[in-house]
Amino acid sequence: MNMLRTENITMKFGGVTAVKDFSLNIDKGEIVALIGPNGAGKTTVFNMITGVYKPTSGKIFLKDKDITGYRPDKITSFGIARTFQNIRLFKELSVLDNVLIANHLRIKSNFIEAIVRLPKYNREEREMHEKSIELIKRVGLLDVIHEKSSSLPYGKQRRLEIARALATNPSILLLDEPAAGMNPKETEDLTEFIKEIRDEFDLTIFMIEHHMQVVMGISDRIYVLDYGVTIAEGNPNEIQNNPKVIEAYLGVSEDA
Amino acid sequence: MKRKKYNIIFSVILIILLFVILYFAKLYLDDYKSRILNLCAIYTILGLSLNLINGFTGLFSLGHAGFMAIGAYTTALLTMPIPIKEQNFFMAPLISPLDKIVWPFLPSLILGGILAAFVAFLIGAPVLRLKGDYLAIATLGFSEIIRVIFTNTQRLTNGALGLKGIPNTTNLFWSFGIAVITLIVMILLINSSYGRAFKAIREDEIAAENMGINLFKHKILAFTIGAFFAGIGGGLLGNLIGAIDPLMFRFFLTYNILLIIVLGGMGSITGTVISAFIITISMEALRFLDESINLGFFTIRGIPGLRMVVFSVLLMMVILFFRNGLMGNKEITLDILANKLSKKPLTKGGVKR
Known part of the structure; x- marks a missing residue:
């Protein structure tokens, strides 16, 4: 069953396009991660989904209900909950x-x-x-x-x-860098914890994370953003071997 | 649960005790002293209502004098006997039907509160979209607008002449009775789910909104309830002093109430009550500073308003060194008192405090 879907959402701040044509599809019960270098627009995606920003164009659907442009408190009552990158x-x-x-x-x-x-x-x-x-x-x-x-x-x-x-x-939980600033032990506990609550509370999880251990360990699918553009999508294995992703994270070698 | 029951019984006993004391105070205190006590109670009401807006919901509003003016004028115009109204409005007659009706005190007070709340609701819609300093400036401006309107509506408020001969209905029972009611309503409100939502907005608006709290609705709610009690406080004040004019409701009045809640602690009900009494009493007690003082070798010429300098210095000290005021956002509750009295250390999770 389709839980969260976005259709070509774009966010422009003045002349800067923070996120361009981001299309997402999350099924019920999945754990999906959104990764990308700093400033790629990951948190902007979260802010659009949770209603903090209204997308410049594109639509967002929760269980096939159009939720684009609603206030954050409304969207929370529809069943999307989130945490923040810097704890709030x-x-x-x-x-x-x-x-x-x-x-x-x-x-x-x-x-x-x-x-x-x-x-x-x-x-x-x-x-x-x-x-x-x-x-x-x-x-x-x-x-x-x-x-x-x-x-x-x-x-x-x-x-x-x-x-x-x-x-x-919530029916879907958005976690913004849940493992940021955690030591290896805490990270491991958190990974377990996320899996447990997914099963226990019948959740779907969409998270932003930099910790590759966490991302590769628990995600069913991964989206990769770079400069607001989706450069890859797939399961952890595919992403790890995707040349575009490696390029975005590590850069291109000189003699290539 | 059992504790809760004891608390209720104990509170009732305290309230009865308060009114017994008031009964004797009314018998034995002279006019001057009982007026100060009345002012204490009225400032408690005003302090509590401003603290709901500023301290608990975190909206820096400076419009209190405006709400008080609305309450004071409504109550005064409704309670004044017809001959006195005619005496007051010699320049231009009072508009009908106000010139014909005389209401009892309580309904007038309540209507004053409701009108203040209604105006707060109307101006809240545009103003509460602002934050921080901008909100303070906008509400301050509103309060001045009310004052200017009241100065110029000759046939409604008697303009700059003000109203004189308002019946002195406010006595210790009225002021303390309503102060106790305000106190109880505030305690019940703050400890309810709505009160928690207010505090959440104060702590972090973005997080509160993302946790499903409708910011606008709750801000308007706090603002309106605060204005309601400000209106009632204003009504009590007008009918205590017996004469009101627009100049009474300058920013200065809001500043006094702000002083009370900053000294008492933004977000503390007990702090507000204690500091309302301290400030009101010391405002009278320090009156000797306004007169000339003979130090034996040196005579200080009396400067009217010198006592207010004391409060300014006090406010600066508080802001510089005791940012949280008297109580911070803590409360003295009956539980804590009971624990103190029985000398049991307060324990929470095994930690001695």
Whole structure:
């Protein structure tokens, strides 16, 4: 089943074309990676899909529903959740609050019902709490649940960000460099973790990653961007042997 | 859950105790002292409402004086007896039907709040698209626009002459009663899912939006609720002082409230309450600075407004050295008090704090 599809999305900032005619097709349950040298436009692709930028042209479909041009919060409610390249947690708030906030989009009580604490609101609040605690337990942060999120070590902040994204009940999860700045052990754990949550939460995963170990280890398919243009697409094996990709990453040899 | 029940009972006892104290205060305090206490409560309301916008939602708004003016004029015009209205509007008669109606205090106050909230809703739509300093400038401008409009609508607000002889309905029970209600509403709101969404917007707008929070809706909500309580605070203030004019609602008034929340801690309810009392009382207590002071060997000539210099210096000190104010974004809750009293160390995850 088709989960996420983009048709020739292009993003221009003034005269600069950050991404050109990017077409993507992700099926349900796949783990797909987007790689490319720095400044290739990978995060721009993410920002277009999640509604931070409106594509200059092209269309984006989630489960065959056109979601081009919706606001980020709408797109999240349709079922796309994301994490950020440079962690964007709610720093001053506790781990629990961070996850609880991601439940807010499904709240049905209005603010007056919330202030008066109607039984309807109390029930919703209780459900949110139970669900959040369950998630926090799942990602192994139960012992720090009341800590300020900025006080956590880097690896745990990454996990918390994923937990927060999961709390929005996504069907597809977009991870922007989840392994950035992690040591080999943490990277290995993360790879396992991504696979596990994919199975457990019935997710489709689309990620940007520089760590080739992670990318080659878990992706079903890989897209390669260079200067905003898709230069290759295929399974890890094909990508590793693709001359264009090698050229983009390592350059061309002089005597070739 | 059990703890929650105790907390509610304890809060109720505290509130009853407060009103018993107020009863005696009303009996024994002279006019001057009870007016200061009234002001404390009113500034608490205003501080809490501004803190909801600035401290909790992170919108740097300076439009509070404008909302207060709307509330104060609405309440005053609705509660003033007809003969006094006629006395006030000798230049041009008050437009009908306002010249014929006299409402009781509570509905007037609430209507004042609702009107302030409605105006906040209208100006919020364009203004809340701005961020940071730009928002501050836009809201400040709005507040001045309100003031200028009120100066020039002779038949509605009596222009620069202001309104005199407003019934002095505000007493300790009114001001503290509404302050307690505001406090409870704020605590319940901030600790609800909506309150968490507000804080999320303060912490990181982009992340909040990507977590499914409708930025615009929540910003408008915080702004409107804040304006509602500002309107009510303004109404209480007008009916406490007995006379209002547009000059009362200059930027200076917003600055006072801003001082309260910055000193108390942006994003702390208890901090705001404590600092509202400290600032209001010291604003009166420092009045001797405005008069001439005889130091024995040297006499300082009285400079009106010198006491405000103290607050400016205080504000600078806070911004330079105690960026978080009195409380930061922490709260004194009954749980913490109970733990302190029973001398049990607060433990969380086995860590002694």
